Structures are given as C-alpha cells and as structure tokens.
Amino acid sequence: MITTKIKKEIIMIVGENNYEDSPASKLVYSFDATPQFQAMPDAVVSPRNKEEIAQIVKLCNSHQIPIVPRGSGTNLSAGTTPLEGGIVLLFKHLDQILEIDEENLTITVQPGVNTLEMSQAVEEIGLFYPPDPSSMKISQIGGNINENSGGLRGLKYGVTRDYVLGLEIVLPNGSIIRTGGKLAKDVAGYDLTRLFVGSEGTLGIITEATLKLIPKPETKKTVLALYQSMDAAAQSVSNIIANRVIPATLEFLDQPTLKVVEDFSKIGLPTHVEAVLLIEQDGPIESVLKDIEKIVTICKEHGAIEVNMAQSAEEAEKLSTARRSALSALARLKPTTILEDATVPRSEIANMVRAINEIAAKHNVEICTFGHAGDGNLHPTCMTDARDTEEIHRVELALQEIFEKAVSLGGTITGEHGVGAMKAPYLHLKLGEEGIAAMQGIKQAFDPNNIMNPSKIFPKSTRKRIVVNQP
Amino acid sequence: MITTKIKKEIIMIVGENNYEDSPASKLVYSFDATPQFQAMPDAVVSPRNKEEIAQIVKLCNSHQIPIVPRGSGTNLSAGTTPLEGGIVLLFKHLDQILEIDEENLTITVQPGVNTLEMSQAVEEIGLFYPPDPSSMKISQIGGNINENSGGLRGLKYGVTRDYVLGLEIVLPNGSIIRTGGKLAKDVAGYDLTRLFVGSEGTLGIITEATLKLIPKPETKKTVLALYQSMDAAAQSVSNIIANRVIPATLEFLDQPTLKVVEDFSKIGLPTHVEAVLLIEQDGPIESVLKDIEKIVTICKEHGAIEVNMAQSAEEAEKLSTARRSALSALARLKPTTILEDATVPRSEIANMVRAINEIAAKHNVEICTFGHAGDGNLHPTCMTDARDTEEIHRVELALQEIFEKAVSLGGTITGEHGVGAMKAPYLHLKLGEEGIAAMQGIKQAFDPNNIMNPSKIFPKSTRKRIVVNQP
Structure with missing residues (x-):
C-alpha cells in the first residue's frame, strides 16, 4: 500500500508531474494487450533517470511495494498487469538512442525507445537490427528485452536475446550494475545479460542496453506458396531447411486466418486454399536468387498448387504487412x-x-x-x-x-x-517442479521481498483475476 | 574428506573400475592446461550415466565433498584444478553422439564427446557446428559448454553459447532437470540454458546437450595481409567491419608470434613484418569473392604492404593450422x-x-x-x-x-x-562488488553447500596455490 507519506517521498524523487494516481490513469495501466487480466495499480510513476529508479526501488523494497516495469504493454501473457497493485513504472523519460557505433556495430539505447524507430534509425545507415516482433510499431525495446521478443525473422537471425550485448540494471536492492559491453566475447562470470533478457521484469529494472547490429542484407525476395493440404505445407517447411536453406522468414497461415486477413487488408490474398507459406530470403542477390529457386522447387515438389514471387518490393511489403496484421484482423471477429x-x-x-x-x-x-x-x-x-x-x-x-x-x-x-501471469499455471508442464524450483531460487536471490513484478512466471494463489470485456 | 565408508559408497554407485585414488591417478588430475595451479583431488570418479551422477552428487552434497567436473582439462583459467580436493568427475563413459537431427538441424550429445570429432561428424553430412576453440582436437563438448568456449569463428558465428539449445543437468541437490529443446524460440521462464553455459561447473553437472547446427558454408577463401605497423593492421580490422563485411575469421599475429610460429610450422610465414592479419571468408562463392575483393582493397588502403590470397585449400589449411598452433609454438620458448x-x-x-x-x-x-x-x-x-x-x-x-x-x-x-581460479582475483575490475554479489546469490541458490567446483569464479582466501614447473 502506498501511504500518503510514501506518496510524498516518491514525488520528492520524480517530481509531481511524474506521479499519477487518478482513477483514470490507474485504469489505463490496469491491463495490457492480454485479454482477461486486469488489476489496478496504486500509482503510475515515470522516473527521469536511473538514479531516480534506484531511489524508487530502494523505497519500494523497504515497504514491500510491487513495481511493474512497463514498456508499451503490447505483451500477450499478462506480463505487465499490476496484479498485486503497487507502482507501474514507465520509461517515457528514458527514450533516447544514446549512440550508434559504426565501428563496433552496436547501438546503445534507453529502454523507452520505440522498436520500429530504432530499426529504422539503423537501417538508414546500412545496418540492421533483426528482431521484429509483430508489435514493433508500438513496442519499446525495454519491453522487448524483458520479454525476449521474437518475431518473423527468428529462424535465420534469432531473437532479442541474440542481440543484447550489455545491460545496465537497477537491482531490487537498489544497486546499479552493468553487464557485458561492446564485446563479441565475454565470459567474466555468469551470463547475467542473458539471464535478464526474458526475465519479464521480475529480477530488476533495465535502464540501458547495448545491442548488436549486423550489416543490412543487400536484397530481399518474397514468395507465396499455396497449398490445399496443411501437411503438404508443413512438409515443405521441413524440407526447405533439411535442404540446407535457411530463409529469413517462413510464415504459415491457415485458411481461416487467410480469409480474415484478406477481409481486413484487401490485397488479393488467396482465400480458396487450405494454407499458405509466406517465405522471404535476404542477403546478396546471387545467393537470394539461388535460394529462392531451391525454395520454389521444393514447395512444388511437396504439393504446392501455386508458387508466386512478389514482382516488386511494394507487393512484398504488402504481403508482409498483411501477415503482421493477423492479430488485428482476427481481433475484429x-x-x-x-x-x-x-x-x-x-x-x-x-x-x-x-x-x-x-x-x-x-x-x-x-x-x-x-x-x-x-x-x-x-x-x-x-x-x-x-x-x-x-x-x-x-x-x-x-x-x-x-x-x-x-x-x-x-x-x-x-x-x-513469455510466461507472465497467463502461462504461469502451465509452466510445470515444460519445466517440472525441479526446474521451477531452480528458477525460484534465482528469483529469491535477486528479489527476496518479491517486489519486482510479482505473480508473474511463478503462479501465486493470491493473484487477482478479473475477467473483463475486451474489444 | 573421503572416508573409507564414503569411498565404499561411491564404488557401490560407479563400480570398482571407475573409482581411482592411486597417487599416480590423483597426480594426473591435479592440474589442467593452466600453469601455476595444482592441487590433489581425493579421488577420480567416472560415472556411467546420469543416474550415477545424481547419486554421487547427493552423496557429496550431504558430506560437503567438492566435485570438479572435467572434460579434457584444456582450459587456461585453472577452471578444473581441484583446489579444494574432493572428486574429479570424468565423462569417459558419457561420450556418445546420441542423434543428428537433419530436419531440425540439431545434434544431441553427451558431454564427453570430442569437439573435433563432433564437428567432423556433422560436416560429413553438409552441416556445420561453428565454435572452434583452438583446443578442439583434444577438448570435450561438455568442457566447451562449461567454459562457453570461443574460437576463431566468433566474429561471424558467435560462441558456444549461441549454439546450445537445450541441456540436461544434474543439480547440486541431485535433481535432474531439462532445459530448452530443439526449439528456435523458448521463453518458458528464466534462461537456465544460457546461465549454465559458461558457469564453469559451479552450478551443476551437464549430462546431455542439444546443439544447433547450420548448413555448411559452400566455400571458403583465405587471405594473408602483411603490415609494417600494428596501427595499420588494427585500422584495417575496424574498417573491414565498418564497411559492412563480417569475415568468418579475422586473426592477428604480431612479429614475435610470427617468428615463433614459423619456426615451429615452417610453412613460409613472413617474419620480416610487424604484424599480419589472417582473414577467412566463407559462404556462397559469389558473396565470398565479393567480400574478399573488398577486404583486399581495404587492407591495401590502410597500409598493408602485401595482401595474398591462398592459392589452394591446402595452402589455406596450412595457414589456419599454423595460427592454431600458436600456443604450442610459444610454449617451446x-x-x-x-x-x-x-x-x-x-x-x-x-x-x-x-x-x-x-x-x-x-x-x-x-x-x-x-x-x-x-x-x-x-x-x-x-x-x-x-x-x-x-x-x-x-x-x-x-x-x-x-x-x-x-x-x-x-x-x-x-x-x-573463463574466470576459473586464475582470473577470480580480477573479477571485481569488470563487475564491481555489486555484480559479484549478484552472481554469488545465484551460486548460493543452486549450491548452498558450495560443493560444485569450489574456489572458481569467486575468489576464496583459503585456496591452495602451488607454484609448479610447467614444461
């Protein structure tokens, strides 16, 4: 509970404008993109720098007030719902790209930077940040790191974890540590960097990140393969990779999804087939053309009734945008x-x-x-x-x-x-009780008072769950 | 201390032939490849399967007997010296490649598999395991995972961590857990897989690993660039990468190293220059040729006095082998x-x-x-x-x-x-006391009795250090 005294102390740290506890602002941050989960925070706080974050954390730790660090709240696992109340902590003042280092191929950012804007900033100078969660238009990089976001390019390029080289973290005890750096190799102790990636805000608060960039692929080609059988599409996927071709993206849509997406995007997607594969390859033009040729052959051999290459970058972009709109399209139904x-x-x-x-x-x-x-x-x-x-x-x-x-x-x-609150009841299926116990040991070591994003990852019987209507 | 009673219990578990405590066998495992560190174990134990390992761990945990898991002991950080005595645990009975899965591009191995043999096994079927520590002829994959081994191809392909998808681990409490899997994406809780990679045997014992493979690059070309100035060589390195070319290897040798390596390998390395860069690029032939052309141009622009491309695969292999022999060559001096x-x-x-x-x-x-x-x-x-x-x-x-x-x-x-015992006194330089404390919290959570490879990573005042002659 945030008493009047504690409220005053927080305002002393962040300033009056950065502390909100009106019913309206609490309602706004009572849910994220996940349906069926909602709970009111006690306050919404927007610190201006890491020192303020450290002070807030110390204060909350001594009063056992939960802290839920939140980017844009686009996660789909109830990872940022304040199920135990407390503070929702926003990064609107930590939204700067601090450096793009072209010699070391790194970018250093604050957690509140928008993912798409960051991607565009590096692409403008011929570099590339591959992780592309479908929410990247809205999401913040800090949220991506907390969730270890994936995306469409995971197959060839990996996920957020594979691009995080170093972090600055405020720990639950209020100390500020730095992990990793602009380093291709670093084995100085346990890999705290990757431990924090995907820890869903339960171990500390990330206040800065250094990310790996790669050269932007020279070119990209897009192919759409149509199938009357789900098995044939799945067989094509396995065979493309077994034939030593790793496409940049290899997306699958079934017929119901196709119909809904076409109805939403109106770009002429085929709706008469049972499934499609949307396949992109990028890289030097010669290798891309060779790979695309192999892909087309394999798809046809494995039952594709039609395989079409996008005739222009615009057409390719339309296909890719349509795929990314799947959730929005389905949400209308x-x-x-x-x-x-x-x-x-x-x-x-x-x-x-x-x-x-x-x-x-x-x-x-x-x-x-x-x-x-x-x-x-x-x-x-x-x-x-x-x-x-x-x-x-x-x-x-x-x-x-x-x-x-x-x-x-x-x-x-x-x-x-991510696990969040939504998948917590199922975690034992994957990890067994011993695996969960090992993870709880880590949580306990970092956050003995359980102030960081409580009720996430590990199920808790006291959790509030309010079923609400979701548009 | 291993009493007669405990010795009997261990023999009951692993069989008489797999328990050694003769002075000769203890001496053999009293040191690893690191000079200046040596200490006698109480016994050398070779369990036959994970169940035996779990039993040994439980027994050792209840008697607070240290366990040092050891591959081939090629590490250079005193990571496998039994500084607190106890058991050196060998993997000679866990040395099988369990599966190569060509559809999912994975290999599943036991920890005692030799790294080079594993690499060759996958290359024979057109696949590729990129991490190539210089010790790979002798090292075991379990040791590579414990140390998060790097190698020459780290720049383009990453290190061991980037290829470990899943692990089976015996925890210090004796429970057996599985992490990850044949999965490109998995965010079910904290990333225990990567936490264990590079944890130097201090958190548990890895008994099985599933590793990611990639298609074997189509071709490889090798270039040797000669410099009369260290700065010019270093400038070339930065400029190659800033020009968006990521070579497979980009190795540097200074003149004293060159002289020693040439004296050892006699392949006609230039010894009159201040430094050389040994550069390899791999991939589809068209892109390799384009990249090599760019590399040659950049090296010349930045002061290389000569840039030569290896004329045959044999010549390239000789250069690469000479580079890998640097430690052996220097060790003769x-x-x-x-x-x-x-x-x-x-x-x-x-x-x-x-x-x-x-x-x-x-x-x-x-x-x-x-x-x-x-x-x-x-x-x-x-x-x-x-x-x-x-x-x-x-x-x-x-x-x-x-x-x-x-x-x-x-x-x-x-x-x-790795940190091992050798770098432990310097760890605070990189992490600060708060960073070390965070790591110690993890160690304490997994291994409260500190039986797993004690005196490693975290400095301990009681550690034995015996200076010995090293050939």
Missing part, C-alpha cells in the same frame, strides 16, 4: 481474441497443426492458426467472448490440451510471448 | 607460458596492443600478442619461468595492468577462457 504461442521442433509442425484442429473440434471452440513455421512457433488464436463463461471454460480446456501436446512433441508452452 | 585473454571493443584493438607492449616494456617481461582481432579478443602471451619468483611477480603486475587497461577501454578480463 469476436469480443475476445486469445492469441496463443505454442512452439514445437519444426519437424513436428504438421502434427501440431493437426492436433490443434482436433482439439478445437473436440471442445467446440473456434481456433485459427498462423505463425512462424520455420521456428515451429505457432500462434493458435481463439476467437471467443470473455462474457460467455461456459465457452471460456471450454477455451481454457482446449488451450491446456494444446500446451500439453506441444510439450509432448518436444516443444514449449511459450516460444516468444 | 620458455619453461612457463601464460596465455592471457583480454578482450576490448574491436575499435580499441590498436590502443590495446600498444598498451600491452608498453606494459611489457615497463615491467621488463616478454609478451607476444595474437588473437581474434575481429572480436577484439587478444591473447597477450607471456613467456616466463615459474621458478623465477621475482620475474613471476613482475609478470603478475603486468597482467593486472593489462586487465585494468582492457576494462578501461570498455573490455573484459576474459573473452573466452
């Missing part, structure tokens, strides 16, 4: 859209897609599937209505079965969305 | 060879090499420098004599100054060799 995130080894995609469809039919729920087929990272998406408790119950049964199936195929309960 | 491992942002290489030479002159010690210039990962190597305590004192002063300089340039005290 029903009051509540639950975008899930089951991941399997890519050889198991056909089995997983089949299982999802069987599970959806069994529980009589509506599920579309799309996602990063090359990664085995599928997004089964459920269109439902949070007000219909009977249907929501069936949805939850179906999702649990989907996670169990993914794990039984050697997969995981979340490929890129 | 003096009784003791201390191969160091300071890393800086690559833009600081010229400054760092200059500083190393100044520091060597100041303390009147003999230091050659070579290393992975593209990574900023330099190996200043000191030829000395451990019996000469006065000289060793000067060597230690010089090394401390080198680490301080590296950190002041934004670098680290170890790029790829």
Whole structure:
C-alpha cells in the first residue's frame, strides 16, 4: 500500500508531474494487450533517470511495494498487469538512442525507445537490427528485452536475446550494475545479460542496453506458396531447411486466418486454399536468387498448387504487412481474441497443426492458426467472448490440451510471448517442479521481498483475476 | 574428506573400475592446461550415466565433498584444478553422439564427446557446428559448454553459447532437470540454458546437450595481409567491419608470434613484418569473392604492404593450422607460458596492443600478442619461468595492468577462457562488488553447500596455490 507519506517521498524523487494516481490513469495501466487480466495499480510513476529508479526501488523494497516495469504493454501473457497493485513504472523519460557505433556495430539505447524507430534509425545507415516482433510499431525495446521478443525473422537471425550485448540494471536492492559491453566475447562470470533478457521484469529494472547490429542484407525476395493440404505445407517447411536453406522468414497461415486477413487488408490474398507459406530470403542477390529457386522447387515438389514471387518490393511489403496484421484482423471477429504461442521442433509442425484442429473440434471452440513455421512457433488464436463463461471454460480446456501436446512433441508452452501471469499455471508442464524450483531460487536471490513484478512466471494463489470485456 | 565408508559408497554407485585414488591417478588430475595451479583431488570418479551422477552428487552434497567436473582439462583459467580436493568427475563413459537431427538441424550429445570429432561428424553430412576453440582436437563438448568456449569463428558465428539449445543437468541437490529443446524460440521462464553455459561447473553437472547446427558454408577463401605497423593492421580490422563485411575469421599475429610460429610450422610465414592479419571468408562463392575483393582493397588502403590470397585449400589449411598452433609454438620458448585473454571493443584493438607492449616494456617481461582481432579478443602471451619468483611477480603486475587497461577501454578480463581460479582475483575490475554479489546469490541458490567446483569464479582466501614447473 502506498501511504500518503510514501506518496510524498516518491514525488520528492520524480517530481509531481511524474506521479499519477487518478482513477483514470490507474485504469489505463490496469491491463495490457492480454485479454482477461486486469488489476489496478496504486500509482503510475515515470522516473527521469536511473538514479531516480534506484531511489524508487530502494523505497519500494523497504515497504514491500510491487513495481511493474512497463514498456508499451503490447505483451500477450499478462506480463505487465499490476496484479498485486503497487507502482507501474514507465520509461517515457528514458527514450533516447544514446549512440550508434559504426565501428563496433552496436547501438546503445534507453529502454523507452520505440522498436520500429530504432530499426529504422539503423537501417538508414546500412545496418540492421533483426528482431521484429509483430508489435514493433508500438513496442519499446525495454519491453522487448524483458520479454525476449521474437518475431518473423527468428529462424535465420534469432531473437532479442541474440542481440543484447550489455545491460545496465537497477537491482531490487537498489544497486546499479552493468553487464557485458561492446564485446563479441565475454565470459567474466555468469551470463547475467542473458539471464535478464526474458526475465519479464521480475529480477530488476533495465535502464540501458547495448545491442548488436549486423550489416543490412543487400536484397530481399518474397514468395507465396499455396497449398490445399496443411501437411503438404508443413512438409515443405521441413524440407526447405533439411535442404540446407535457411530463409529469413517462413510464415504459415491457415485458411481461416487467410480469409480474415484478406477481409481486413484487401490485397488479393488467396482465400480458396487450405494454407499458405509466406517465405522471404535476404542477403546478396546471387545467393537470394539461388535460394529462392531451391525454395520454389521444393514447395512444388511437396504439393504446392501455386508458387508466386512478389514482382516488386511494394507487393512484398504488402504481403508482409498483411501477415503482421493477423492479430488485428482476427481481433475484429469476436469480443475476445486469445492469441496463443505454442512452439514445437519444426519437424513436428504438421502434427501440431493437426492436433490443434482436433482439439478445437473436440471442445467446440473456434481456433485459427498462423505463425512462424520455420521456428515451429505457432500462434493458435481463439476467437471467443470473455462474457460467455461456459465457452471460456471450454477455451481454457482446449488451450491446456494444446500446451500439453506441444510439450509432448518436444516443444514449449511459450516460444516468444513469455510466461507472465497467463502461462504461469502451465509452466510445470515444460519445466517440472525441479526446474521451477531452480528458477525460484534465482528469483529469491535477486528479489527476496518479491517486489519486482510479482505473480508473474511463478503462479501465486493470491493473484487477482478479473475477467473483463475486451474489444 | 573421503572416508573409507564414503569411498565404499561411491564404488557401490560407479563400480570398482571407475573409482581411482592411486597417487599416480590423483597426480594426473591435479592440474589442467593452466600453469601455476595444482592441487590433489581425493579421488577420480567416472560415472556411467546420469543416474550415477545424481547419486554421487547427493552423496557429496550431504558430506560437503567438492566435485570438479572435467572434460579434457584444456582450459587456461585453472577452471578444473581441484583446489579444494574432493572428486574429479570424468565423462569417459558419457561420450556418445546420441542423434543428428537433419530436419531440425540439431545434434544431441553427451558431454564427453570430442569437439573435433563432433564437428567432423556433422560436416560429413553438409552441416556445420561453428565454435572452434583452438583446443578442439583434444577438448570435450561438455568442457566447451562449461567454459562457453570461443574460437576463431566468433566474429561471424558467435560462441558456444549461441549454439546450445537445450541441456540436461544434474543439480547440486541431485535433481535432474531439462532445459530448452530443439526449439528456435523458448521463453518458458528464466534462461537456465544460457546461465549454465559458461558457469564453469559451479552450478551443476551437464549430462546431455542439444546443439544447433547450420548448413555448411559452400566455400571458403583465405587471405594473408602483411603490415609494417600494428596501427595499420588494427585500422584495417575496424574498417573491414565498418564497411559492412563480417569475415568468418579475422586473426592477428604480431612479429614475435610470427617468428615463433614459423619456426615451429615452417610453412613460409613472413617474419620480416610487424604484424599480419589472417582473414577467412566463407559462404556462397559469389558473396565470398565479393567480400574478399573488398577486404583486399581495404587492407591495401590502410597500409598493408602485401595482401595474398591462398592459392589452394591446402595452402589455406596450412595457414589456419599454423595460427592454431600458436600456443604450442610459444610454449617451446620458455619453461612457463601464460596465455592471457583480454578482450576490448574491436575499435580499441590498436590502443590495446600498444598498451600491452608498453606494459611489457615497463615491467621488463616478454609478451607476444595474437588473437581474434575481429572480436577484439587478444591473447597477450607471456613467456616466463615459474621458478623465477621475482620475474613471476613482475609478470603478475603486468597482467593486472593489462586487465585494468582492457576494462578501461570498455573490455573484459576474459573473452573466452573463463574466470576459473586464475582470473577470480580480477573479477571485481569488470563487475564491481555489486555484480559479484549478484552472481554469488545465484551460486548460493543452486549450491548452498558450495560443493560444485569450489574456489572458481569467486575468489576464496583459503585456496591452495602451488607454484609448479610447467614444461
């Protein structure tokens, strides 16, 4: 609880304008992009620098006040809902690109920098930051780091973790540490940098990050392959990679998703086929053309009824934008859209897609599937209505079965969305109780008072859960 | 201490043949490849499977007996010297490649598999495991994972950490956990996989690993650029990368190293120049030729007096083998060879090499420098004599100054060799006391009785240090 005295102390640190506790501002930060989770914070605080953050953390630690660090709140795992109240901490004053270092191919940023703006800034000078979460137009890089965001280019280029070289972190005890640096190699002790990437704000607050850049690929080509059979599409995915071609993106959309996306984007996507693969390759022009030729041959050999190369950069961009709009498009159908995130080894995609469809039919729920087929990272998406408790119950049964199936195929309960509060009840499926205990040991070591984003990753019986309508 | 009763219990677990405590066998495992560190274990134990390892760990934990997991002991940081006695644990019965999965591009191995044999096994079927520590002929993959080994290809391809997808681990409490999997994306909780990579055997025992493979590059070309000025060589390194070319390897050798390596390898290396860069590019032939052309131009523009492309694969292989033999060649000069491992942002290489030479002159010690210039990962190597305590004192002063300089340039005290016992006294330079405290919290959480490889990473005042002659 934030008493009047504590409120005064926080205002002393951040200034009056950076402390909000009106009902309206608390409501705005009571939820994130995840349906079905909402809880009121006690205050919304926007510190101006790391020293202020350290002071707030010390104060909150001594009074056991929860802190939820929040970027743009685009996560889909209830990772930034203030389920135990306390402070939602914003980075609107830490939104600067501090340096682009062209000799060391690094960029140093504050956590509040917008992901797309950062990407564009480096591309303008011929460099490239590959991670491209679908939310990048809105998301902040600090949020991406907390969540270890993935994206469409994961297959070839990896995820956020693979690009974080160094961090500045305010620990729950208020000390400020720096990890890593502009270094291709650093083995000075445990890898705190990667431990913090994806720790969902539960171990400390990231106040600065140095990220790795690579040269911008010379060119990019896009291909759309159409299938009348899900299995044929999945077989193509496995065969492309087994043939030693690693495309930049290898996206899968099933027919229901295609119909909805076409209805939303009106770019002439085929809606008469059961599935499409959207495949991009980038790099030097000669290798791209060679790879695309191989890809086209493999798709045709494995049952594609049509394979079309985008005839211009604009057409390619349209396809890619349409794919990125899948969530927005699907969200128009029903009051509540639950975008899930089951991941399997890519050889198991056909089995997983089949299982999802069987599970959806069994529980009589509506599920579309799309996602990063090359990664085995599928997004089964459920269109439902949070007000219909009977249907929501069936949805939850179906999702649990989907996670169990993914794990039984050697997969995981979340490929890129994080555990948050939403997946916490399923974490044991992937890790077992011993694995969870090991992680809890880390949490306890860093944050013994459990002030950092409590009720996330590890399930807690006292958590508030308010079902609300979601547009 | 291992009492007769405990010895019997261990033999009950692993069988008589897998428990050695003769003076000869204890002597063999009293040191690793690191000069100046030696201590006797109480026993050398070779379990036959993970269940036996779990039983041994439980037994040792209840009796507070140290366990030092050891691959081939090629590390250069005294990472596997049994400084507190106890058990040296070998993986000679866990030496199988369990699976190569061509659809998911993974290999699953036991920790005792030889690194080079593993690399060759995957290359035979057109796949590629990029990490190539110089010790790979002898080293084991389990050791590579414990140390997060680097190598010559780090610049373009990353290090061991970047290829570990999943682990099976016996924790100090005896429970067996699995992390990650054949998954391009997995964010189910904290990244235990990468936390264990490079944890130097201080958190648990790795009993299985799933590693990422990539398609084998189509072709490789090698170039040797000769310089009469260290600065010119360093400038070339920065400029190659600033020009958006990322070579597969970008190695630097100074004149003293060149002379010694040529004397050892007799392949006609130039010994009249101040420095050389050994540069390899791999990939599709068209891109390789384009990159090599750019590289040659940049080297010439930045003061290379000669740039030669290897005329055949054999010639290229000879150059690369000569580079890999640098440590062996240097080790012939003096009784003791201390191969160091300071890393800086690559833009600081010229400054760092200059500083190393100044520091060597100041303390009147003999230091050659070579290393992975593209990574900023330099190996200043000191030829000395451990019996000469006065000289060793000067060597230690010089090394401390080198680490301080590296950190002041934004670098680290170890790029790829690990902290072990050797670098533990310098860890605070890189991390500060708060950073060390954070890491100690993790150690305490996993291993409260400090049985796993004690006296490593974190300095301990009781550590035994015996100066011995080193051939």
